[in-house]
Amino acid sequence: MNYIVPALLFSGISMFFNGYTIRYIKLSKLIRNLHKIPEKNYNIVAQIEQFRKRLKYVKWIQFFSVLSLIFATLSIFFGFLEFNFLYYSFFIFSFINFLISLIISILEIKISTKALDISLNHGGHNLWN
DSSP: OOTHHHHHHHHHHHHHHHHHHHHHHHHHHHHHHHTTSOGGGSOHHHHHHHHHHHHHHHHHHHHHHHHHHHHHHHHHHHHHTTOHHHHHHHHHHHHHHHHHHHHHHHHHHHHHHHHHHHHHTSTTOOTTO
């Protein structure tokens, strides 16, 4: 394996991290907009609970993505220096952290669909009237 493989992983992680950041921004906007909706037509407590869980997951997704980027960068660095043990070790650490962030992302998606179910199944009432 040469230093190109961690470099490719680095670019892939960057794309995913960008997506995670966009997800965080949209979630923040949803939370801010939640306060504009009258409480009588919206199950606000359940929604806030889902938002808290999602924010926690997005925070951990971003944390493991950043760790993965750092380890990929170190792997490329040690690849240039031809320190093979450190090169492979940091590549493996990068890959593992990236997988952890993807797994947490799946959990966050599951929670986001629960939040949609809460909105859609709120006692059969129209949420906007």
